[in-house]
Amino acid sequence: MPTTLVLSRQPLASRPLQEWVDDPADSVVLFTTEQAVAGAEDELAKYFPRHHLVADYHSWTAEAAAEQAARAFGVDRIACTSEHDVLRAARLRARLGLPGQQPASAAAYRDKVLMKQLAEQAGLAVPAFAAVDDPLDLLDFVDAVGFPVVVKPRSGCGSVxxxxxxxxxxxxxxxAGEPESALPFLPGLWMAESFVTGELCHVDGVMADGRIVHAWPGQYSSGVAEYLAADTFISSVLLAAEDPRRAVLMAFAAELIAALPAAPDPIAFHLEAWICPDGRVVLCEIASRAGGALIAETYERAFGVHLAREGLRLQCGSEPTIGGQPAELERPNGWLMIPPGFGRFTPPAERCPVPGVDLTVQLAAGAVGHGVGKASNTAARALVSGATADEVRRRIDEVVAWWQRNASWS
Structure with missing residues (x-):
């Protein structure tokens, strides 16, 4: 079993890495923060006796410390669980001469300008786009394509x-928001795109060496940006095998993954794309990590594979538990995220009565809601199953209606 430096800033209480990897005490060096292991000191000592804790995870000193830890423990691999670490992990692999995704591939899956340049060169549809390094770049872009325009961080995630x-x-x-912006208005950090109208879909799975190993598409009810801006519900349903959009999205995903610099070893991926009214598939973005929200859990219920866990295991050099590409959707599934409202929360008095629904209320009675704020803020989450994809959609609608009748904010 190789020794792997695992980069993770997630709390062990919410992301139990000791349950995700094989023989963690013997195979893993955990690089994390003091806050992430607070309250989990026993787990840290038992499962990760080899570890390195830092105070500021995103600092330059932390990156240097990660290299020092890798050399000190003689690691054979570098693995990560967050999109923020994809490029950092790739740079460490290159510097230490270790296998896995290298910087050219990681950059193509992180930098949305480079990503779209490579996709466009391969003949795939992308929005009109441009790097925004100063205000005149943005004004030029607006003059060229007109409103509406989307401005986003080039290496962002979660629609932040x-x-x-x-x-x-x-x-x-x-x-005018520059002084308060969490991301500085500096060259290389921002981009602009034309606004695309269509059905926002996603394809999730595992890829290796420029090809899809195992994947399946789904359709969002809306984008995460809309969820953040409008404090509305967001959901997704895996597409039925006979849905004609499935083949279209799978073909697009295969072409895109073949067009980007390949990661040689198997890793998870998450693709988002629009299907436009004219039938074109237009790239939103792709990431070389598992999808967020409840995508991994939904995938596990459908195919028995938790993509975030599988993605980490594969980076650690473990044998895959995933098989070949499925031809059928084994269990129709979807998920729902319910946003916090504004004011003091009164949860529903009864359990959700909709069949096939596993709903978890995430706020305590009396908690004060301030709206969504960020994608991870939810009042409740639900995993939804049914006999067909259409039944899953109907049940999601029923859950939303039930919640609106029974939960209140005052």
Missing amino acids: GVHVLRDREGLEHFL
């Missing part, structure tokens, strides 16, 4: 920092 500029007032508001 995404702005939809619908008119001149929205443009001026974005420019």
